[in-house]
């Protein structure tokens with residue numbers, strides 16, 4: 001708990017860190033802050049477990065970012081991937097070692113929250129945060145953040161973490177800027193045992209008919225998660241893609257238990273990540289792999305960093321110190337996940353124009369499949385491959401036909417971040 005010169009009563013009412021949103025980002029932030037012994041409050045508008053539109057694909061970096069002792073509630077282990085190009089040229093690739101795991105999000109997210117609670121975080125569900133204030137009548141002093149709940153109650157903290165997902169109110173407070181918004185549509189389809197058996201251990205990835213779109217089948221025992229994702233603004237075409245996809249797979253006769261949609265958002269490279277004593281992470285910060293729209297690892301990794309730096313902000317003795325800690329958080333994000341996102345954006349730009357090339361590479365060119373395997377297993381990353389393999393670098397540059405000045409600026413930015421990262425020894 002914080003200690004300062006205020007009266008004992010005031011001190012008791014101020015949390016060290018308040019985290020808004022109990023998805024992977026929020027639970028990860030709450031865990032990282034609570035494990036240091038600080039008083040942490042985690043606020044969630046839903047009752048848990050809550051449904052989240054998501055494939056539940058847990059790749060290596062997600063697994064590696066889980067808190068110590070966390071046991072993944074895997075519904076299936078993926079050893080094979082069937083690729084198709086808008087339903088054609090189907091080919092299955094296999095791996096002896098597991099490629100990635102599949103979870104049900106309600107179960108996974110609740111377990112993460114329980115882990116944060118075991119570390120000492122307090123959870124309040126069924127409370128919607130309306131806004132955050134850092135100045136004005138609700139804020140007793142300059143070292144405090146006021147989190148205003150629906151209904152008027154105010155919660156006070158030394159630092160705030162916004163992990164409230166892709167429609168984030170805390171992100172709006174911080175001024176998060178976006179340059180990519182996509183719409184994901186999904187159906188949870190219960191299937192008979194014979195159909196489930198056919199999919200066990202195998203996923204399907206279909207490169208879709210709309211530029212930048214793709215679809216997937218992720219098996220979870222007796223239920224298949226079938227989804228598609230595409231740029232926002234193509235709502236009718238995206239819906240049609242999902243319908244055609246489901247029909248083509250012979251699954252149209254099975255009634256989905258849940259059909260839902262959700263937006264994913266990617267930040268601009270210069271988007272803010274902090275404002276005063278408030279940090280944002282996960283979807284709330286627009287942190288997501290732009291090509292695959294994989295976001296759980298970004299949520300877990302940025303959440304952990306946000307929790308760690310929120311503790312330092314909570315302990316900051318003045319505004320200058322708090323600002324320094326907030327900037328350190330932003331730097332850590334940009335040097336790591338930011339570089340990954342920059343490469344992902346370039347991959348998406350190429351994929352939008354040449355989905356057939358991706359399909360041909362993954363199904364017919366062994367090094368491309370090995371790269372896919374290594375990335376999903378977590379032994380390397382897309383950024384690392386482009387950085388360390390001159391051939392991959394040249395291929396991406398040749399295919400990324402953005403105007404030369406724009407591509408050069410992106411390259412320079414990535415170089416600059418890498419240099420700073422090297423200088424920082426990280």
Ligand SMILES: Cc1cc2nc3c(=O)[nH]c(=O)nc-3n(C[C@H](O)[C@H](O)[C@H](O)COP(=O)(O)OP(=O)(O)OC[C@H]3O[C@@H](n4cnc5c(N)ncnc54)[C@H](O)[C@@H]3O)c2cc1C
Nearest residue numbers: 021023024025045055056057129164165184282283295296
């Ligand atoms: C169709 C689809 C499929 C996907 N598939 C995958 C996949 O297979 N693998 C992968 O890695 N990623 C996937 N993603 C991305 C992934 O789901 C997200 O990146 C991830 O959930 C982000 O976690 P988060 O904690 O930031 O946000 P969320 O999981 O969205 O959690 C935010 C939480 O904040 C709460 N909240 C919101 N507003 C408030 C408020 N005002 N007050 C209090 N609480 C609030 C919400 O109820 C929610 O519980 C997919 C996304 C989509 C749309």
